[in-house]
Amino acid sequence: MTNETDLPRWEVFTQIKPGANYMHAGTIHASDKKMALQNARDTYTRRGEGTSIWVVPSDAIVASNPDDKEMFFDPSNDKIYRLPTFYVMPEGAKAI
Amino acid sequence: MEQRDDALVQSTMQSAFDRKMEQDMPIEPKDEMPEGYRKHLIRQMSQHAHSEVIGMQPEGNWITRAPSLRARQILLAKIQDECGHGLYLYSAAETLGISRAEMTEQLHTGKAKYSNIFNYPALNWADVGAIGWLVDGAAIVNQVSLQRTSYGPYSRAMVRICKEESFHQRQGYEIMSKMMCGTVAQREMAQDAMNRWWWPSLMMFGPHDSESPHTGDAFRWKIKRQSNDELRAKFIDKTVQQADVIGLTVPDKDLRWNEARGHYDHGPINWQEFYKVIGGYGPCNVQRIAHHKKVHSDGAWVRAAAEAYMTKQKLIA
Numbered sequence: 199m200t201n202e203t204d205l206p207r208w209e210v211f212t213q214i215k216p217g218a219n220y221m222h223a224g225t226i227h228a229s230d231k232k233m234a235l236q237n238a239r240d241t242y243t244r245r246g247e248g249t250s251i252w253v254v255p256s257d258a259i260v261a262s263n264p265d266d267k268e269m270f271f272d273p274s275n276d277k278i279y280r281l282p283t284f285y286v287m288p289e290g291a292k293a294i
Numbered sequence: 295m296e297q298r299d300d301a302l303v304q305s306t307m308q309s310a311f312d313r314k315m316e317q318d319m320p321i322e323p324k325d326e327m328p329e330g331y332r333k334h335l336i337r338q339m340s341q342h343a344h345s346e347v348i349g350m351q352p353e354g355n356w357i358t359r360a361p362s363l364r365a366r367q368i369l370l371a372k373i374q375d376e377c378g379h380g381l382y383l384y385s386a387a388e389t390l391g392i393s394r395a396e397m398t399e400q401l402h403t404g405k406a407k408y409s410n411i412f413n414y415p416a417l418n419w420a421d422v423g424a425i426g427w428l429v430d431g432a433a434i435v436n437q438v439s440l441q442r443t444s445y446g447p448y449s450r451a452m453v454r455i456c457k458e459e460s461f462h463q464r465q466g467y468e469i470m471s472k473m474m475c476g477t478v479a480q481r482e483m484a485q486d487a488m489n490r491w492w493w494p495s496l497m498m499f500g501p502h503d504s505e506s507p508h509t510g511d512a513f514r515w516k517i518k519r520q521s522n523d524e525l526r527a528k529f530i531d532k533t534v535q536q537a538d539v540i541g542l543t544v545p546d547k548d549l550r551w552n553e554a555r556g557h558y559d560h561g562p563i564n565w566q567e568f569y570k571v572i573g574g575y576g577p578c579n580v581q582r583i584a585h586h587k588k589v590h591s592d593g594a595w596v597r598a599a600a601e602a603y604m605t606k607q608k609l610i611a
Contacts, residue, residue, distance in 0.1 A: 203393075204393050204394045205600060224454075226385070227394065229601060229603055229604040240378075242378075244458075245458070264324055265310070265326075
């Protein structure tokens with residue numbers, strides 16, 4: 199019936215307040231950058247949830263596979279000296 | 295040999311999926327999943343998305359007829375939300391490998407359904423109140439439960455939707471409550487809307503657990519966390535009290551508090567009507583799809599223009 203194709207997908211990231219991290223809000227479809235920003239605003243910030251928006255073409259995102267989780271993230275587990283709790287502080291030292 | 299490898303791949307994949315199910319871990323788009331799980335989700339999520347979109351029609355009818363500027367602004371905002379909710383759900387469903395265009399086509403050919411409730415007309419302003427209070431109220435009960443569904447993108451869409459949806463129910467209840475403080479004619483209108491929307495709202499939860507064909511898989515895969523009858527009971531229990539506060543009568547002479555069950559008992563639901571409406575013979579089935587098709591084809595030039603612009607930009611770059 200239709201041979202329509204969808205417009206490209208864009209991932210939307212919103213910043214909730216100035217200085218905060220941008221968080222993934224969802225996905226929209228748009229033909230160009232300007233439309234992507236407008237659609238992202240209409241779809242994901244109807245209640246003033248954002249101070250700023252990023253839109254990124256979905257196919258520009260490279261993602262790791264959750265199945266590779268162990269191989270991908272394991273090395274960090276045996277380097278616990280990266281965490282502040284690893285170190286023994288002398289008794290009585292303050293504000294450290 | 296090759297066949298044996300396939301079987302091995304199949305069983306490894308199945309066990310990774312089963313392990314996640316056991317540990318109550320969400321399933322994400324890149325995870326392996328059984329074909330049945332994917333199909334079940336596409337069916338449920340696209341139906342859910344279509345319901346949000348078709349659901350704009352009965353209320354849209356009242357934007358220009360709203361009794362005050364305040365009421366009009368609110369209704370407009372609510373309908374815009376429904377559209378947004380449809381979009382969240384479509385993009386979540388797309389992560390399962392179906393395109394937006396395919397979903398629209400399935401809606402138009404009748405392969406995909408939408409919630410039966412939207413095949414009933416909104417005849418007067420009290421109906422707008424009843425839709426917000428009862429229909430959105432029933433939808434919220436279902437959606438709150440779906441926040442814990444096993445598919446990550448679906449669950450995240452539900453969290454976002456639930457956050458926004460509670461204003462919808464409140465605005466509907468406010469309309470009903472205002473009408474119940476009005477003239478005799480206004481109170482009668484509100485009660486009449488209650489009488490017409492109560493039973494179809496109960497039907498929104500689907501057939502009784504004993505008759506629900508998809509329930510087994512949906513529970514095993516943790517797509518569904520609570521049964522149709524459990525969710526229906528939850529809705530009835532909280533709504534009866536709300537009706538009482540504003541002086542509306544629930545149109546069910548068998549409605550009685552059952553101390554032992556801790557829920558209200560209700561009279562028999564007219565499932566013949568339910569299946570008749572699902573089968574395409576409700577008051578507005580034809581009109582709803584015809585309208586969606588018309589708007590979709592009227593808007594084709596906008597999509598074509600957007601694509602042409604996109605192509606032109608690429609040529610310049």
